Amino acid sequence: MTEDGIRLTEEQKRRRRARNIAIGLAIGALVVLFYLVTIVKLGPGVVNRPL
Amino acid sequence: MSLADAQGQMIDDTAWSGGHGGVGDYFALLKPRVMSLVIFTALVGIVLAPGGIHPVLAATALLCIAIGAGASGALNMWYDADIDRVMSRTRNRPIPAGRVTGDEALAFGLTLSGFSVLVLGLLVNWFAAAFLAFTIFFYVVIYTMWLKRSTPQNIVIGGAAGAFPPVVGWAAVTGSVSLEPLVLFLIIFMWTPPHFWALALFKSGDYEAANVPMMPVVAGERSTRTQILAYSLVLAPIGVLPWIMGFAGLAYGLVSAALGVAFVIFAYRVWAMRKGDAARKAAVRLFSFSILYLFLLFAMLLGEHLLIALISGPAR
Structure with a gap:
């Protein structure tokens, strides 16, 4: 980011x-x-996981 | 070689003027009009496929197919910027008009291609994703980079790219391909040559100037007219196939037969009228009617299927 770079x-x-x-x-x-x-694919299963 | 030069030239010319493209310019790179046809035919593939799919997944598949098609359009415009600059029909596209640089369009097209395939694979299924990737490859590499500039059969073989969307839609639902989506493929595949050659007949000056070997430029208008008629005669019965094969009803059968006859009549007029304003008008009419023909065929398939589903209750 030098001063002499492209200026927009x-x-x-x-x-x-x-x-x-x-x-x-x-x-x-x-x-x-x-x-x-x-949500569509897992539904309620979204919370069903080993902790 | 000349292309590489032209491409290099273009990049040099615009290297210091990048970053001018607005959101609308990038949207234009997606060829929204082509995209709308892709969305429509892919939707028919999704709706007709047996088994059904959750609406969120159906919408996701449709979005990915649409973005994939748009990405192909952007990559096509990146590669074809040199000939787009010559043709009146394409002169105002974002790259030839200088609003987007070739590099920007390339990056945009590659990013969207990758994302559309990845998201379709992760969220819907990998078979459909692989099919979408192949469609993008076919349109960009096989059609745009290879066939378009080398053979008058360019749009005949390249037409397959435009015919794949209903098959990808079907694959998104079933994870496989069967005869029915291949019939939908065949309809679009056989429709493409008469559609584009009708356009080429009244825009042949454009293609000639750009050195694109379209059929009227290479084989002459007489041969093109005969081939348009021949393809139309093959297309008309193929259009009725969904009814004959039993995955469309009688209403579709009658409408597709009538539309097929009309298509052949329009094609015959193109074949019979060979000179002057009448010949040009006949080509313009066939071109316009061909768009209506394809739209109505797929609209009938969709409408009939949804109506039957509505009357007989939900499938699941």
Whole structure:
């Protein structure tokens, strides 16, 4: 992260932020999906494990 | 060689101007219109498959197939940026327009390909995941990188990639493949050549300029028209096969037969009208009708199946 690296314009920064939000939402959706499928596949068995 | 040069050129030109792509540009890389057809045909494969599947798993499978198809689209646009720049139809795509760099599209396509296959395998089943991986490979490597630029049979063989989604959908439910999804595959496979050659007839200038050996460019319009008619004559009876084989009802049988006759009539007009504006109009009409044909066939399969399920109560 040196000062003489690529400097982004305001427009590029704005679009990067929009892309980051989209990636964040996609990852969040993936978390929800894995949670849902875990419940669907295991059901009550999700708590049935050796301690 | 020229491609490598063109690719290198493109990367050099845009190396300092990356990061311009908005969310919409990346969405466009997924070829959303192609994706909608993939989602629809895969849904029919899922619904028709015996045994049923939990709705959450069905939605997951559909999502993965859609993302896999989108990833193939992004990788196709990455590789084809040089010819997309030449053709009027594709000039405004994100890479030729300079909004997304080739490297960005490649990374995007590879990431989504990996995730779609991995998630389908982990959450649904690995057979369907392997099939999805093969579909992506077939579209990107076999069709885009190899066949598209080397043979006028490009879309005939490459059409298999577009025909796989209902089979992947079926495999997501059953973990296997049987004759029924292969019939769905065959319908889309035989539909692809007349559909794309009708487009190529009125866009042949584009393909010629881009050096893509589409049938009208290589074999001439006369031969293309004859082949369109021949494929249509084969497609029409194949469209009725689901009823003959007993996995679709009489309503589907009647509608598919009528649509098949209409398809042959449109193809005959393309064959008979060879010059001027009438010839162009006939090709445009066949192209438009072919989209409607495929949509209605699969919509009938879906509607009929859901109606029967509704009347006879839930399967499980």
